Amino acid sequence: MTALTAREAGLVACLACHLVSRPAQPRASMRCPRCRAPLHSRKPRALGRTWAFLIAAFILYIPANVLPVMDSNSLFMSSSDTILSGVRYLWKSGSPVTASIIFFASILEPMLKLVGLTALALSVQHCGLRIPARRGAQIYRMIHVVGRWSMTDLFAAGILAALVQSPTLAEITVGPGALAFGLVVVLTMLASLSFDPRCLYDTERADCG
Amino acid sequence: MADPLIACPECDTLQREIPLPRGGHAECCHCGEMLYRSARGGLSHIVALSIAALILFLIANALPIAALDLGAAGYAETTLAGTVAAVRDQGRFLVALMILWTGIVAPALEIGAMVYMTVPLWLGHCPEYLSVAFRIAPMARVWSLMDVFMLAVAVALVKLGDLATVSPGPALWAFGALIVVLTLIGTLFDPREIWLHAEANKAGRMVAEARQ
Amino acid sequence: MRRGPRWPSWLIWLVPIVALTFGAYLGLRALAERGPTIEITFKTAEGIEARKTKIRYRNVDVGEVRAIRLSKDRRSAVVTAQMTREASDLLGEDTKFWIVRPRVSGGSVSGLSTLLAGSYIGMDAGKSENTKREFVGLEQPAIVTSDVPGRTFVLRADDLGSLDVGSPIYFRHIQAGQVAKYELAPDGRAVVLRIFVNAPYDQMVRRNTRFWHAEGVDIDVSAAGVKVDTQSIASILIGGLAFQAPPDEPEGPAVEADTTFRLFANRGQAMKPPESGLLFTLLFNESVRNLAPGAPVDFRGVVIGEVKSIGIEYDPVKKRAFVPVVARIDIERLRQRRAGSGGEPPRLDPKMFVDRMVERGLRAQVRTASLVTSQLYIALDFFPDAPKAKVDWTRTPPELPTLTGSLQELTVTIGNIAKKLDKVPFDQIGNNLNATLKSANAVLDELERETVPELKGTLEEARRTLDQVGKAAGSVQQMAAPDAPLQQNLGGTLDEVSRAAASFRALADYLERHPESLLRGKKKDAP
Numbered sequence: 001m002t003a004l005t006a007r008e009a010g011l012v013a014c015l016a017c018h019l020v021s022r023p024a025q026p027r028a029s030m031r032c033p034r035c036r037a038p039l040h041s042r043k044p045r046a047l048g049r050t051w052a053f054l055i056a057a058f059i060l061y062i063p064a065n066v067l068p069v070m071d072s073n074s075l076f077m078s079s080s081d082t083i084l085s086g087v088r089y090l091w092k093s094g095s096p097v098t099a100s101i102i103f104f105a106s107i108l109e110p111m112l113k114l115v116g117l118t119a120l121a122l123s124v125q126h127c128g129l130r131i132p133a134r135r136g137a138q139i140y141r142m143i144h145v146v147g148r149w150s151m152t153d154l155f156a157a158g159i160l161a162a163l164v165q166s167p168t169l170a171e172i173t174v175g176p177g178a179l180a181f182g183l184v185v186v187l188t189m190l191a192s193l194s195f196d197p198r199c200l201y202d203t204e205r206a207d208c209g
Numbered sequence: 210m211a212d213p214l215i216a217c218p219e220c221d222t223l224q225r226e227i228p229l230p231r232g233g234h235a236e237c238c239h240c241g242e243m244l245y246r247s248a249r250g251g252l253s254h255i256v257a258l259s260i261a262a263l264i265l266f267l268i269a270n271a272l273p274i275a276a277l278d279l280g281a282a283g284y285a286e287t288t289l290a291g292t293v294a295a296v297r298d299q300g301r302f303l304v305a306l307m308i309l310w311t312g313i314v315a316p317a318l319e320i321g322a323m324v325y326m327t328v329p330l331w332l333g334h335c336p337e338y339l340s341v342a343f344r345i346a347p348m349a350r351v352w353s354l355m356d357v358f359m360l361a362v363a364v365a366l367v368k369l370g371d372l373a374t375v376s377p378g379p380a381l382w383a384f385g386a387l388i389v390v391l392t393l394i395g396t397l398f399d400p401r402e403i404w405l406h407a408e409a410n411k412a413g414r415m416v417a418e419a420r421q
Numbered sequence: 422m423r424r425g426p427r428w429p430s431w432l433i434w435l436v437p438i439v440a441l442t443f444g445a446y447l448g449l450r451a452l453a454e455r456g457p458t459i460e461i462t463f464k465t466a467e468g469i470e471a472r473k474t475k476i477r478y479r480n481v482d483v484g485e486v487r488a489i490r491l492s493k494d495r496r497s498a499v500v501t502a503q504m505t506r507e508a509s510d511l512l513g514e515d516t517k518f519w520i521v522r523p524r525v526s527g528g529s530v531s532g533l534s535t536l537l538a539g540s541y542i543g544m545d546a547g548k549s550e551n552t553k554r555e556f557v558g559l560e561q562p563a564i565v566t567s568d569v570p571g572r573t574f575v576l577r578a579d580d581l582g583s584l585d586v587g588s589p590i591y592f593r594h595i596q597a598g599q600v601a602k603y604e605l606a607p608d609g610r611a612v613v614l615r616i617f618v619n620a621p622y623d624q625m626v627r628r629n630t631r632f633w634h635a636e637g638v639d640i641d642v643s644a645a646g647v648k649v650d651t652q653s654i655a656s657i658l659i660g661g662l663a664f665q666a667p668p669d670e671p672e673g674p675a676v677e678a679d680t681t682f683r684l685f686a687n688r689g690q691a692m693k694p695p696e697s698g699l700l701f702t703l704l705f706n707e708s709v710r711n712l713a714p715g716a717p718v719d720f721r722g723v724v725i726g727e728v729k730s731i732g733i734e735y736d737p738v739k740k741r742a743f744v745p746v747v748a749r750i751d752i753e754r755l756r757q758r759r760a761g762s763g764g765e766p767p768r769l770d771p772k773m774f775v776d777r778m779v780e781r782g783l784r785a786q787v788r789t790a791s792l793v794t795s796q797l798y799i800a801l802d803f804f805p806d807a808p809k810a811k812v813d814w815t816r817t818p819p820e821l822p823t824l825t826g827s828l829q830e831l832t833v834t835i836g837n838i839a840k841k842l843d844k845v846p847f848d849q850i851g852n853n854l855n856a857t858l859k860s861a862n863a864v865l866d867e868l869e870r871e872t873v874p875e876l877k878g879t880l881e882e883a884r885r886t887l888d889q890v891g892k893a894a895g896s897v898q899q900m901a902a903p904d905a906p907l908q909q910n911l912g913g914t915l916d917e918v919s920r921a922a923a924s925f926r927a928l929a930d931y932l933e934r935h936p937e938s939l940l941r942g943k944k945k946d947a948p
Contacts, residue, residue: 006216006223013216016344017400018245020214020223034404036340041221090368098367101360137219137240151311151354155292155361158308160368162287162295163277163375174301182307193351201220201240254433261437268444285473379447386443390436 005198005205007041014039043196050121053191057114060180060187065107067177070157072164082177083107083153106153106181113143113150113188117195124199133204140197147192150185154178217242246399252406256331258394259323265387266320269355270313273378275362277369286378289313289358311354316391318349323394330406335414339407343400350395356388456484456504461518461542463558466498468522468540476502476518478544483508486542500558502542512554513547519559561586570620573601574676576662578612578684582634589661590616591635597622600662614684616662627666629673631691632684635663667692698726698751699771700818703785703799704743707825712787712797718748720801726750728799747818748785748799752778772814775821779812781805784824 006013006020013020014032023030023039030039043049068080081089083106090099116139123131131139157174164172215226217237226245229235234246273286287295289312297305322342329336336342362381369375466489468474476484484504492499504512521543542558581603590598598618606613618626662684666673685691709731718726730747752775775783782805787797810822 004223005221006214007221009223011214011216011223013218013221015218016347017404018215018218019404020216034340035343037344086368095367095370098364102364105360133220134240137242141242148354148357149360151307151357152361152364154304155308155312155354155358156364156368158292158296158304159275159287159362159365161299162292163275163285163365163369165285165295173299174296174304178304179301182304186307189351197219198221201222257433257437261440264437264440264444268440268447272447383443386440390440393436 005201007202012039012041042198042202043194046194046196046199047121047124049194050117050191053187053194054114054117054121057110057184057187057191060184061110061114064110064177064181064184067180068175069153069177069181070160070172071175072172080175083181086153102153105149109146109150110184110188113147113192116140116143117188117191120195120200124203130203131200133200136200137197140192140195140200143192147185147189150188151182154182154185215244217244245401246396252327252331252402255323255394255398255402256327258390258397259320259327262320262387262390262394263324265383265390266316268383269380269387272380272383274380274384275365275378276376277374288378288380311352312358315349315352316355318345319353319391322346322349323398326403330403330410333410333413335407335410339403343403347400353391355384355391359384359388454506456506456509457512457554458487459484459502459504459512459554459556461500461502461556461558462492462497463500463520464497464560466500468520469498469500469542474541476504476508476542476544477521478508478511478546483511483544484542500542509552511544511546512552513549514551514553515549516547516553516556517545517559518556519543519561569617571598571618572620572623572626572678573615573617574626575679575681576614576616576632576684577606577681578614578634579686581612581614584614584634584662590618591661591663592618592622592625593665595622597625597664618664623678624675625666626664626676626680626682627673628676629670630664630666630676630682632662632664632682633688633691634684634686635661635688663688698749698753700729700747700749701785701821702816702818703746703748703821703823705746705787705823705825706741706743707787709744709746709787709797711789712746712799716796716798718750718785718799718801720755723754725752725754725801726799746799750801750821772812775812775819778803779810779822782807783821784810785821786824 010022011020012023012030014035014037016037017032017035019032019034021033021039031037032039065083068082069086070081072079072081083102087099087103087107090096090102119129119131120136120140122129123136157172157178160172161174213226214223216223217240219242220237220240222237222239224238224244227235229246235244236242237244270289273288274292276286293305293309293313296308322345325336325342326339326346330339359381362377362384366375366377463469469486469489471486471488474486475482476486482505484502486500487503488501490499490501491497519542520540522540584600584603586600586602588600589596590600598616600614601617602615604613605611664682712728712731714728714730716728717724718728726749728746728748732745732747733742734745735742752771755778782803783801784804784807786800786802788800789797804824807822807824812822813820
């Protein structure tokens with residue numbers, strides 16, 4: 001298939017309004033003539049940014065899972081729940097559905113996102129680790145769609161903290177792990193936003209010929 | 210005039226934009242990504258839904274999202290903003306900021322931008338900061354996590370369930386409706402339509418001025 | 422290409438219309454529920470949070486604190502509250518507000534619920550028609566709310582003791598009310614307590630009702646032995662009041678609310694019949710150690726008076742020291758005719774009557790009432806063989822002739838008995854009993870481990886009873902301690918023991934009938 005890309009034709013597509021335009025001066029900072037959005041043939045320094053966010057997310061992933069997300073203190077007991085122990089508690093207390101949702105959204109999903117984005121980034125950089133572009137694009141789309149649900153646990157902790165707050169008998173506070181966890185989610189979202197899926201096709205095309 | 214060019218946002222392949230039948234959508238011939246959709250019902254649908262979303266958003270923020278009933282011992286309820294305030298008061302400033310941004314500000318920006326764009330266009334005007342609103346809307350949509358928040362309320366209710374009687378607040382209904390409306394907007398809204406209308410309105414005004 | 426269903430394009434407008442209706446409905450409802458905004462001034466706003474603290478009337482939320490600020494003179498906190506619509510009728514000039522915080526003083530641990538959900542503002546509806554929007558909050562919770570049926574009474578006490586606002590008031594060990602308020606009498610010579618007695622107990626307050634301090638354990642060591650009286654565990658810890666009419670008196674006339682009563686120091690004082698009789702001096706020339714003011718004067722077991730004071734005097738004529746005991750003796754009671762003998766007793770002059778009695782041999786004697794406590798009392802009796810004596814009416818109070826008691830010999834006897842009692846190994850008995858119980862417990866443990874669950878119930882019961890027996894054994898030991906009063910009621914202990922025995926028997930019976938159940942468990946009944 002000999003499809004022509006906009007870049008090869010010397011054109012730039014606006015990511016906001018999809019207008020394809022021919023840039024006047026290729027070097028200058030360009031703006032879309034219709035919606036005035038900054039115009040880039042490819043997202044600027046896409047790989048560098050993606051890596052930066054990814055590495056930061058990887059580092060924070062450890063405290064996010066080790067530190068407690070939610071501390072509950074009551075007259076009778078006080079407990080600190082990490083994400084994993086929260087899932088375990090929910091499973092044991094007879095809500096397997098909720099436990100599965102949290103397990104998927106808070107543990108599996110960030111992990112898959114980190115691994116997936118790393119694989120995509122590596123695929124662009126190294127020939128040996130290439131993922132077929134269409135498969136790569138699928139992974140990217142999926143990451144984009146499901147990535148947001150990781151915030152569930154953080155929100156839930158916040159709601160609980162707002163509801164249960166009588167210092168003497170029972171109090172739920174948002175633990176230090178919540179910050180790390182929230183940052184992991186935000187960073188992976190930023191990483192996936194900075195990644196440009198068009199690069200996947202670019203490298204494939206470069207290989208093909 | 211030839212059909213305008215369009216580039217696939219995913220693989221950058223240049224294609225010609227062809228008119229679609231009602232309800233149809235175009236896919237990229239190279240990677241299969243959906244390129245655009247035919248506008249269903251046009252701008253008036255989006256205007257109606259945007260206004261509905263705005264009203265529902267206000268309701269969702271004004272009413273409590275969850276209530277904790279301890280019988281005679283007391284009663285506690287929290288709104289969306291109350292959640293943010295509670296987390297902030299616990300010293301988790303950044304976490305509070307994240308909830309504020311994804312739960313309140315981003316949805317507000319998204320809905321606000323939609324209303325700002327579509328209502329004047331529908332009435333035949335061209336809003337002054339159309340391009341700004343146009344760029345804000347998709348960015349805000351990425352960060353707007355209202356649906357996630359709804360799930361979180363459910364999770365919180367389950368987690369507290371064995372401790373006390375927890376009931377979903379009335380705002381949750383508004384939340385649910387809002388999420389449906391936002392999803393509808395997402396599927397019905399075609400960003401290109403904004404510019405079609407904007408250009409048509411501008412042209413119409415120029416014609417009117419010329420007539421004067 | 423897929424064709425979407427064709428809806429009329431105006432239909433989409435239903436969505437915002439529905440949303441708007443929903444919003445308008447909620448908004449209007451909120452507006453409709455909104456009542457007046459009021460301001461309450463408190464000394465401190467401790468525990469109150471804006472937009473969180475509720476105002477509750479009969480445990481129903483009727484308002485919410487909206488804002489807290491300092492008053493203009495910075496001496497108090499002004500709380501602004503948004504009331505609900507239905508609360509607007511409750512706001513009168515006499516509506517009271519107070520902050521409910523967890524309190525452990527006074528009658529009970531109150532406001533426990535506030536531990537969970539934070540403090541709230543309590544409210545008592547006013548009856549006044551005049552509406553008001555600014556209130557001054559009470560510093561102490563209004564214990565007596567206007568809607569609780571009952572009446573208030575006033576008590577005058579010598580001192581407050583450990584009473585506090587909220588201290589319980591008991592009627593026959595049932596909590597019947599609370600102390601609502603206390604203050605010093607204007608002259609500073611008494612404490613005036615305002616108490617609230619709930620209906621229907623307020624009907625029990627009669628003209629002849631006595632109130633007394635029921636705080637702590639009232640241990641009354643007197644000639645009659647040891648009397649332990651307490652109203653409740655709570656009253657032991659925090660004090661309280663009790664009231665009752667003297668048991669042998671008929672029901673007195675009803676009283677009105679706010680009637681003033683005297684508060685006695687203890688039940689004994691409260692129940693003492695009003696003093697009557699004449700004062701007499703009794704001169705003893707023996708030891709009156711252990712004879713205390715208040716000791717009874719009795720005639721063959723019937724208390725007819727009490728010792729008022731004990732002194733000492735030297736008679737220079739006889740060159741002997743005497744112990745003058747002044748006692749109030751209701752001599753008239755000796756005159757009461759036997760029922761059925763008919764006729765009014767002849768109205769004799771008391772003097773002549775006493776004279777005639779003494780002539781017949783009436784003498785006072787110091788006797789010992791209790792071997793253990795060695796309390797003494799004054800006994801009046803007829804000793805026809807006693808040497809003649811006369812009442813000395815010249816003395817004030819008049820002197821009644823006495824007889825030297827056989828106290829000296831008695832003391833020796835008591836000493837011997839005490840020595841023998843000392844030799845009885847109460848401690849060992851107690852210890853042995855305990856050891857037996859322990860081993861029984863161990864057997865039960867064994868049984869429990871090896872037996873089937875069906876038996877568990879019985880075992881649990883047996884164990885509970887054993888525990889009680891253990892406790893009983895403990896109290897036996899305590900009683901056996903050298904200085905302990907022996908006159909305690911042993912009935913309770915015996916009851917416990919017999920119950921334990923019964924429980925054991927039930928277990929034994931069961932095992933006897935179903936020995937296999939130890940091995941295989943109780944057989945299931947055929948379905």
